[in-house]
Amino acid sequence: MSIARAERLVNLVLCLLSTRQYLPAERIRSLVAGYSDAPTDEAFFRMFERDKTELRDLGVPLETGRTSTFDLVDGYRIARRDYELGDIDLEPDEAAAVALAVRLWDSPELTGAAAGALLKLRAAGVDVDQGVPSVVEPKVRTTEPAFGPLLAAVQAGRTVAFDYRRPNPTELRRRTLEPWGVVSWRGRWYVVGHDRDREAPRCFRLSRIVGEVEAFGRTGAVSRPADVDLLQFVAKSSGEPADTSIVRLWLARNRAAGLRRRATVVGERTIDGVEGDIVELEVFHTDSSASWIAGYGEDAVVLEPDVLRKSVHERLLAVAGGPERMP
Structure with a gap:
């Protein structure tokens, strides 16, 4: 989504939240910044229809109706009672889990999401810092550059390709993997999935991935088999000595x-x-x-x-x- 469209949607939501009356499309056109850029009436209505669809897809309760019987066309509004977040009542252990998530990750990709969740809960009046046991000290390190791209590919269900350095002999080989998940075992990070080159499940240590991870293919094409325990698979197949x-x-x-x-x-x-x-x-x-x-x-x-x-x-x-x- 472009920045201009995102700003227009935010302005549209604020406009429809600030009124109790149903606003017709032409009135919205004059009030919401961004719609005045439409060169013709037809272009505006196409833009407005796309924005209404986008808001409904995002779960915004957009209402259609008429304020009085004298109105000739339908208008739009957003009822605050339906839009606003309900009361959040977390148990002490649930609040502790949220606070723990903020402290758990050392990776920029996940720190922002966790901090955002914490900020929203505090804005709703939930003190998530209370009840966090002092003995809980998460120590998860995600310094490998491949961690972020691989995690994103797992979440999106896309195939990845990367150069992998074998320990013995030392050489680089191109691998194509349908990733199922990223797990930590014995202080090291591994990606587990279906190796297309070998036509079999395999795991790869992230520290041996060289260069960029390339994601390709259709979103949602890759899914993790229900009967696969990722951590157990890594423990059995990593090939590391048990000294x-x-x-x-x-x-x-x-x-x-x-x-x-x-x-x-x-x-x-x-x-x-x-x-x-x-x-x-x-x-x-x-x-x-x-x-x-x-x-x-x-x-x-x-x-x-x-x-x-x-x-x-x-x-x-x-x-x-x-x-x-x-x-």
Whole structure:
């Protein structure tokens, strides 16, 4: 939709909301900015018909009628009782979920939508900040450039094509995929779908996608099979080694919920006057685990192994921007 048409529709809605009477088309033509640009009466009526259809498609309750029996033609208005949003009454857990969505994503594509929803709820008198548990600390990172285009293609049901770098041997291959979804597993993002080149379901790691993702084809042509569990599919077919190790951490009391969900509490300990729990956690790939744990800052301290403790400390120093002795 062009900017001029969008502005005209907004002006039309404001005009029809501001009156209790039915306004005939000619009256609307003189009041709403944008209609005066129509060169002829026929052009105006075509424009007005398209705008009425657009508003009804958007769910705007456009009424047609006559204010009195003396009116010769039908007019239009929008009844506030039908247009205005009803009272919003969210339960505490529902309000917390909305507030959590705003904090969850690190990607510009999703931050705007979540913030917009939060703004609308606040305008309606809903304080969505209340009731958000302090232990909820979402840590979803979406730094891969392919994330936004792939998510958009999944939502639109369109096929995508991209260059993919294989780990061994190192080479680029063009892939054509009917995407079913984008999921995170073990700290990495994957896209799952039907690989047209192999004629079979496949998953691809987003960090190995090189260049731009090209979406093509008809909107809605691709849909996810009902019997496919995306996360389970990635876990079975990613082909990554299952080298695991047990690490021991100190976690501040009632903090670092993301780590606690996968950990087992084995004791208690106070560090620098702060109470906390000693936990054991099974991790895959020490390098990626170091960045994950470092993301919790002072709420998580690695006790064992020493290699992981140093890796986390180095990452925290890099953020702080200066050298410091290990504790």
